Amino acid sequence: MNQREIYERIGISREVYDYCEEILSTLTKRWEQIDRTAEYNQMKVLLAMQKNRVDATHFAATTGYGYNDAGRETLEAVYADCFGTEAALVRPQITCGTHALAVALSANLRPGDELLSPVGKPYDTLEEVIGIRPSMGSLKEFGISYSQVDLLADGSFDWDNIRKAIHEKTKLVTIQRSKGYQTRPTLSVKRIGELISFVKSIKPDVICMVDNCYGEFVEEIEPSEVGADMIVGSLIKNPGGGLAPIGGYICGTKACIDQCAYRLSAPGLGQEVGANLGILPSFYQGFFLAPTVVAGALKGAVFAANVYESLGFRVIPNGTESRHDIIQAVEFGTPEGVIQFCKGIQAAAPVDSYVTPEPWDMPGYDSPVIMAAGAFVQGSSIELSADGPIKPPYAVYFQGGLTWYHAKAGIMMSLQKLWESGVIRALKRK
Numbered sequence: 143m144n145q146r147e148i149y150e151r152i153g154i155s156r157e158v159y160d161y162c163e164e165i166l167s168t169l170t171k172r173w174e175q176i177d178r179t180a181e182y183n184q185m186k187v188l189l190a191m192q193k194n195r196v197d198a199t200h201f202a203a204t205t206g207y208g209y210n211d212a213g214r215e216t217l218e219a220v221y222a223d224c225f226g227t228e229a230a231l232v233r234p235q236i237t238c239g240t241h242a243l244a245v246a247l248s249a250n251l252r253p254g255d256e257l258l259s260p261v262g263k264p265y266d267t268l269e270e271v272i273g274i275r276p277s278m279g280s281l282k283e284f285g286i287s288y289s290q291v292d293l294l295a296d297g298s299f300d301w302d303n304i305r306k307a308i309h310e311k312t313k314l315v316t317i318q319r320s321k322g323y324q325t326r327p328t329l330s331v332k333r334i335g336e337l338i339s340f341v342k343s344i345k346p347d348v349i350c351m352v353d354n355c356y357g358e359f360v361e362e363i364e365p366s367e368v369g370a371d372m373i374v375g376s377l378i379k380n381p382g383g384g385l386a387p388i389g390g391y392i393c394g395t396k397a398c399i400d401q402c403a404y405r406l407s408a409p410g411l412g413q414e415v416g417a418n419l420g421i422l423p424s425f426y427q428g429f430f431l432a433p434t435v436v437a438g439a440l441k442g443a444v445f446a447a448n449v450y451e452s453l454g455f456r457v458i459p460n461g462t463e464s465r466h467d468i469i470q471a472v473e474f475g476t477p478e479g480v481i482q483f484c485k486g487i488q489a490a491a492p493v494d495s496y497v498t499p500e501p502w503d504m505p506g507y508d509s510p511v512i513m514a515a516g517a518f519v520q521g522s523s524i525e526l527s528a529d530g531p532i533k534p535p536y537a538v539y540f541q542g543g544l545t546w547y548h549a550k551a552g553i554m555m556s557l558q559k560l561w562e563s564g565v566i567r568a569l570k571r572k
């Protein structure tokens with residue numbers, strides 16, 4: 143059986159296979175670039191592990207209070223060294239990205255302080271953390287105010303209004319690296335560095351926090367290397383490498399991380415408690431694999447952008463843009479396009495491949511949403527996954543793939559479904 147035949151077995155027709163191979167042949171330069179970044183980041187992780195003398199005793203389980211947990215402390219030192227920070231909090235007790243961000247914010251803000259987002263509206267779940275949407279326990283309930291400066295229409299920073307928004311109450315500035323599920327551009331680490339320098343030139347003691355979700359290891363430097371006081375993310379996204387079954391991290395200055403630790407556990411206890419329950423091998427090994435897993439996901443995103451752009455659909459980012467996160471959006475313009483795309487992603491999954499995703503009304507959304515995920519870790523979005531709200535412009539957002547080959551198969555399968563269902567009538571480059 144040759145390559146084309148084994149793809150046929152899994153349900154990819156010759157026409158789809160040939161079309162995709164033709165697109166792929168144009169991407170070798172991009173692959174070289176992605177591989178070089180992964181190679182650099184692999185050395186970064188390796189160096190941090192060697193420097194901290196990781197050994198087999200660090201994989202042992204602890205229970206109870208978790209005092210003197212050498213595995214936990216060493217892992218936190220590895221993260222801190224890799225991301226170039228003084229300290230780190232990397233814990234299974236941080237349940238997700240939103241929790242990590244909520245800890246970082248509530249730990250470092252006090253009543254009367256103001257939080258500023260100079261990059262527009264933050265990720266959906268943060269609206270409730272901050273209290274933009276009224277919510278029990280929000281920062282707003284604790285007397286912490288919020289202000290926001292939107293990006294300009296062309297995606298650039300609104301320097302004048304950012305300057306005006308910084309005053310004596312401004313304590314913390316939050317910067318979201320990834321566009322998330324918006325259509326603004328994702329920020330490069332370089333641009334984040336420029337923004338932080340600007341903010342600090344106006345008010346040197348302001349804390350700059352970066353929501354680093356989906357951005358880790360996409361570039362050779364992280365926001366913590368260009369002045370961020372804290373970077374925050376989820377372990378079921380990039381840095382968990384697909385192996386971490388839960389968790390979040392906050393890396394940053396010792397002063398900020400101490401505050402976070404006292405908030406996460408309790409005043410007086412801080413970083414000294416938090417048993418690892420035997421989960422650390424997946425954290426170490428996942429972090430070790432993360433640069434290559436991220437490279438695979440990136441190739442998938444670039445491949446999808448080029449396949450669908452060539453067929454005449456709007457894709458964000460476009461096929462040739464540089465990448466700063468792993469999310470790819472494709473606008474289909476019809477509900478059927480979104481549904482068929484998601485069916486293809488689901489059909490290509492290693493887990494739950496026999497399930498058919500359907501749009502449904504989810505809490506917190508104003509239209510039905512369809513989701514495709516066949517993941518080993520539930521909700522993991524470093525694994526191949528896609529979702530789309532059933533409303534104009536009928537865009538699907540997809541990300542992840544534990545291996546490049548699986549991301550490729552998922553995208554080919556999505557095209558197969560779109561073609562079989564007649565949403566795409568001809569496999570011809572536009």
Ligand SMILES: *Cc1c(COP(=O)(O)O)cnc(C)c1O
Pocket residue numbers: 238239240241265267318320321322353355356376
């Ligand atoms: C995923 C994500 C979050 C929230 O993470 P959860 O783990 O889903 O709670 C926050 N910000 C951005 C930019 C994200 O992509």
